[in-house]
Amino acid sequence: MNHLIFLIIAFPLLSGVSLIASSRRVREPLAGWIATGAVGLSFLTTLGVFITLLGSHSGGPSHAVTQHLFDWINVGSLHANVDLAVDPLSITMCLFVTGISTLIHLYSIGYMHGEEDFTKFFIYLNLFVASMLILVLGGNMLLTFTGWEGVGVCSYWLVSYYFQKDSAASAGKKAFIYNRVADVGFLLAMFIIFFNEHTLTYSKMTAHMSSLTLTMAVLALLFAAAGKSAQIPLFNWLPDAMEGPTPVSALIHAATMVTAGVYLLCRMHVVVSASPTGQWVICGIGLATAFVAATIATSQSDIKKGLAFSTVSQIGYMVLAVGTGDYVAAMFLMVAHAFFKALLFLGSGSVIHALDGEQEMGRMGGLRKYLPWTYGTFLFGWLAIVGVPPFAGFWAKGSVLDAVFGKSPWLWAGGLLTALLTAYYMSRLFYLTFTGSARFTEEGPNGEAAVAHPHESPWTMRLPLVILAFCSIFGGLLDLPWVHGYGLEAFLSPVFGSSLVIPADSVTKQFLLAGADALVAVLGLSIAWVLWRGRSERPELTPAFLAKVWYWDNFYDTIIGRPATALATFTAEVVDPLVLDGAVDGTAAAVGGLATRLRKVHNGQVRSYGVGIIFGLLVILVSFLVVVG
Amino acid sequence: MSIPLSWFIILATLLFGIGAFGVLVRRNVLVMFMCVELMLNAANLALVAFARSLNDVGGETTVFFVLVVAAAEVVVGLGIVVAIFRRRHSAVADELSEMGG
Numbered sequence: 001m002n003h004l005i006f007l008i009i010a011f012p013l014l015s016g017v018s019l020i021a022s023s024r025r026v027r028e029p030l031a032g033w034i035a036t037g038a039v040g041l042s043f044l045t046t047l048g049v050f051i052t053l054l055g056s057h058s059g060g061p062s063h064a065v066t067q068h069l070f071d072w073i074n075v076g077s078l079h080a081n082v083d084l085a086v087d088p089l090s091i092t093m094c095l096f097v098t099g100i101s102t103l104i105h106l107y108s109i110g111y112m113h114g115e116e117d118f119t120k121f122f123i124y125l126n127l128f129v130a131s132m133l134i135l136v137l138g139g140n141m142l143l144t145f146t147g148w149e150g151v152g153v154c155s156y157w158l159v160s161y162y163f164q165k166d167s168a169a170s171a172g173k174k175a176f177i178y179n180r181v182a183d184v185g186f187l188l189a190m191f192i193i194f195f196n197e198h199t200l201t202y203s204k205m206t207a208h209m210s211s212l213t214l215t216m217a218v219l220a221l222l223f224a225a226a227g228k229s230a231q232i233p234l235f236n237w238l239p240d241a242m243e244g245p246t247p248v249s250a251l252i253h254a255a256t257m258v259t260a261g262v263y264l265l266c267r268m269h270v271v272v273s274a275s276p277t278g279q280w281v282i283c284g285i286g287l288a289t290a291f292v293a294a295t296i297a298t299s300q301s302d303i304k305k306g307l308a309f310s311t312v313s314q315i316g317y318m319v320l321a322v323g324t325g326d327y328v329a330a331m332f333l334m335v336a337h338a339f340f341k342a343l344l345f346l347g348s349g350s351v352i353h354a355l356d357g358e359q360e361m362g363r364m365g366g367l368r369k370y371l372p373w374t375y376g377t378f379l380f381g382w383l384a385i386v387g388v389p390p391f392a393g394f395w396a397k398g399s400v401l402d403a404v405f406g407k408s409p410w411l412w413a414g415g416l417l418t419a420l421l422t423a424y425y426m427s428r429l430f431y432l433t434f435t436g437s438a439r440f441t442e443e444g445p446n447g448e449a450a451v452a453h454p455h456e457s458p459w460t461m462r463l464p465l466v467i468l469a470f471c472s473i474f475g476g477l478l479d480l481p482w483v484h485g486y487g488l489e490a491f492l493s494p495v496f497g498s499s500l501v502i503p504a505d506s507v508t509k510q511f512l513l514a515g516a517d518a519l520v521a522v523l524g525l526s527i528a529w530v531l532w533r534g535r536s537e538r539p540e541l542t543p544a545f546l547a548k549v550w551y552w553d554n555f556y557d558t559i560i561g562r563p564a565t566a567l568a569t570f571t572a573e574v575v576d577p578l579v580l581d582g583a584v585d586g587t588a589a590a591v592g593g594l595a596t597r598l599r600k601v602h603n604g605q606v607r608s609y610g611v612g613i614i615f616g617l618l619v620i621l622v623s624f625l626v627v628v629g
Numbered sequence: 630m631s632i633p634l635s636w637f638i639i640l641a642t643l644l645f646g647i648g649a650f651g652v653l654v655r656r657n658v659l660v661m662f663m664c665v666e667l668m669l670n671a672a673n674l675a676l677v678a679f680a681r682s683l684n685d686v687g688g689e690t691t692v693f694f695v696l697v698v699a700a701a702e703v704v705v706g707l708g709i710v711v712a713i714f715r716r717r718h719s720a721v722a723d724e725l726s727e728m729g730g
Contacts, residue, residue, distance in 0.1 A: 602729060603726060603729040604725070604726030604727060604728045604729025605722070605723060605726050605729070606661070606722045606725070607652070607653055607654075607656075607661075607722060607723070610649075610652045610653050611653060614649050614653065
């Protein structure tokens with residue numbers, strides 16, 4: 001199976017390219033089925049590679065397989081080839097990326113029904129999946145960076161999918177620019193590592209650098225991850241990215257692309273674990289993001305924005321787990337989060353679809369009886385993210401919080417507080433959407449059209465919901481805390497080796513910590529029930545400070561946007577007319593003036609030209625005589 | 630007993646000077662044209678004289694080229710002079726200054 005690894009990437013890439021070539025002829029729904037089929041084949045290939053790897057896993061010491069496709073860059077000591085590296089870490093990532101992508105492609109066939117650019121959407125989606133898989137399977141930083149940029153540009157295209165809308169167009173630009181800023185971190189990290197290690201290949205990396213250099217490298221990596229994974233200080237592009245169609249939000253901005261930063265940090269575990277300072281900074285950024293985004297999520301009125309901040313917050317948890325050194329917990333939460341957050345987004349998409357594009361929760365409510373399938377599946381996604389046992393989120397978040405407790409009880413307290421907020425805001429979102437009275441049957445105060453009978457989605461949309469709900473319920477089985485022989489921990493730990501820190505807690509302590517998690521989940525859920533039962537708005541609980549994202553955008557606007565605008569205005573009004581135009585006009589005027597005087601010489605009199613010629617001849621003669629003489 | 634080279638050179642210089650002076654002071658296009666021919670032949674004379682003196686046939690060869698080109702130039706030049714004269718009924722160089730800047 002190992003020589004077929006490239007097929008994982010080839011299927012979606014080929015489908016995307018051939019759809020581009022034939023996009024004028026292949027239309028709805030065929031384009032969607034081709035794209036879905038390609039990603040499905042990619043998933044099956046991944047499954048085959050995974051099973052092969054499992055076989056070699058038990059039989060021998062080889063935990064990693066590399067497929068060398070072709071030489072790419074061989075300059076001096078830089079050897080960056082197109083090598084696809086399969087090890088437990090990348091195959092875990094590949095499995096859920098291709099699996100969830102298949103489901104979301106299928107869902108999109110229903111969701112994008114009747115869109116004018118149906119084929120284009122699936123082209124972008126296919127190209128995205130191919131880029132994401134290059135990112136995951138790349139055997140060196142440069143190849144990963146190629147995929148990293150690929151997903152960035154696909155994200156830009158998909159966020160700006162409705163580019164006729166101003167808000168969508170600028171949201172796409174915002175996402176792209178934030179990611180470009182973060183790319184500087186990635187490049188710097190590559191420079192530092194190559195300068196010190198003379199290799200960019202993951203399997204050859206050591207951490208033989210001075211501690212200062214290591215910390216610089218880790219901070220650069222963290223900055224790169226902060227952009228892609230929407231962490232402080234670069235997190236506020238993600239909520240805007242919700243302008244894209246909902247399947248895009250589910251696939252790119254919840255399940256897969258935004259976890260690429262966390263994946264990068266896991267991939268670079270040798271470097272990250274060697275810098276204790278860097279690890280503390282990672283913990284700090286992770287917890288701060290988790291907490292800040294959770295507070296913001298409590299005050300959002302748009303269902304997708306609420307989920308977006310929830311995503312930011314959950315990725316904060318993953319980054320926090322990376323900081324503690326428990327990479328397995330980070331990966332566990334990443335997989336579990338992919339399941340339930342994709343489910344929640346797809347569920348919200350189903351709601352939005354049913355309400356003809358309405359996203360404001362103030363215009364929802366009582367959808368339980370209209371959308372039984374969506375309600376039933378969303379319920380499990382909600383319980384999973386809140387952390388109610390025995391759903392996936394409880395186990396995943398529990399393993400992160402256990403690891404954090406091992407690092408520092410103070411960080412743990414912050415994490416637990418965030419978990420309480422998570423339970424609260426997700427429950428608020430759930431109650432506002434599905435319970436209470438229906439607020440969409442009459443026209444809204446701002447002229448929103450009434451929807452008399454919301455309709456349940458077609459089966460292409462319901463099937464992914466059901467499968468993801470199933471995964472959200474049983475996802476915890478991937479890594480149960482008291483079982484050590486199988487599951488993610490046993491599978492992934494060879495990759496991380498000595499970098500991995502897993503808290504060795506006693507059973508009593510484990511139960512106490514788990515009890516605290518469960519208690520907090522139920523508490524948050526109940527508080528939300530008391531506060532939001534039968535209510536659709538409580539302005540005192542949604543202060544402008546939180547609803548406006550801690551004025552974070554205004555902050556950037558003040559320190560970067562306005563000075564930059566002022567500088568641009570200054571150059572446009574002063575530098576351009578005076579200096580630039582001055583130089584150009586001045587040159588023109590000088591040439592013109594000189595020409596006006598010089599043209600008098602050219603008077604048309606043959607005999608005066610003759611004088612010139614003879615005079616010139618004399619000059620040449622005399623100077624010749626002088627030189628020779 | 631041959632004539633010294635310097636005599637030829639002095640003669641050529643005189644011819645050239647007379648030609649150049651004529652081009653500068655005369656106004657009739659036809660006369661100016663003749664003066665140009667004088668200058669050309671001064672150059673030819675110098676070339677032949679040097680060729681004889683240096684025993685190098687290259688100078689004489691060059692003169693043949695100059696003669697042929699001069700003949701061609703006379704054809705074109707006289708053609709232009711005739712054309713101008715037909716239009717303007719005058720061949721005074723100073724009046725022909727439309728091309729001036």
